[in-house]
Amino acid sequence: MEPEKGKQIPELDPVAVADRLHSAAIHLLRRVRTRDTESGVGPAQLSALSVLVFGGPRSLGELAAAEQVRPPTMSRIVAGLMRAGLVRRYIAKEDRRRLRLEATAKGTDLLQAARKRRVESLAATLSQLPADRIEQLRRAAELVDQLSRTM
Amino acid sequence: MEPEKGKQIPELDPVAVADRLHSAAIHLLRRVRTRDTESGVGPAQLSALSVLVFGGPRSLGELAAAEQVRPPTMSRIVAGLMRAGLVRRYIAKEDRRRLRLEATAKGTDLLQAARKRRVESLAATLSQLPADRIEQLRRAAELVDQLSRTM
């Protein structure tokens, strides 16, 4: 046996672990995304709306940065959200080039409903697991999230 | 206090855990997806190609099911992959309505390179962590993947 550096546990190879994390995340989202269409709002709009609902009002540029898309893309996403009455916008008084975007009550309601639906089947599966298993998964989520924040 | 059913540990609420898992997966993929464009192939094409490379040849319908998209969508994705010389197709002899799709050598090479690039920054972050931390994350990936499979 090789006693050095964990070579005998091939899974400690960072590339392999990264790959597994990546693929696990993809599989999870695939299972969960299905019901998102029920809200009648596209995935990019839903995601942008959630930033406004959970993170509070902000400018278009900030929203684009948060969603990691370019301003023209966010401009169109916001246009869709406004057409649907889910978002309001004001011109910022201190700098009249900037917009202040905020979710309407309708937007907040829609998002909460979508979020609930989205995790429903996942939660249903979870609730059939033993408590210690759920706790393991909670910690797994925490670990992965923490990892993303340090990248 | 409520002594019943773990109410005093709010994180055991399956909905909350489901929500955290979902959000952790989103954050991870956001960080990682950036470099996918370097391959010059769209995300849906890359994902479909990976099914063929890692899962072996299959029909268009099977590929659509694996990717959870409708046949017309997969038809167009495959057309793009063929145009780029990444996938070959044959008409199945036993049932001439069906196609047999398989990755070309070029497709396999491109996917391996893309996969490597994709997890590169994630792997780089991982390798700065202590070994036990990496092991924790590996197990986290395993747990989440297992969960997705049982949904």
Next chain:
DNA sequence: GAAAATTAGTTAGCATAGCTAACTATATTG
């Protein structure tokens, strides 16, 4: 064994969502 039904995949046409380039309007700087 021929007509009917089913199944596999494609084509057409629509919407969303990503991008860059080029534009307008406002703010800042020299």
Next chain:
DNA sequence: CAATATAGTTAGCTATGCTAACTAATTTTC
């Protein structure tokens, strides 16, 4: 005040999702 920088929008491209309607091949039914 002119030049420059910044915030968003518009135009136009590609990719990706969908449904409806089609062709071709197979299976079922009578």
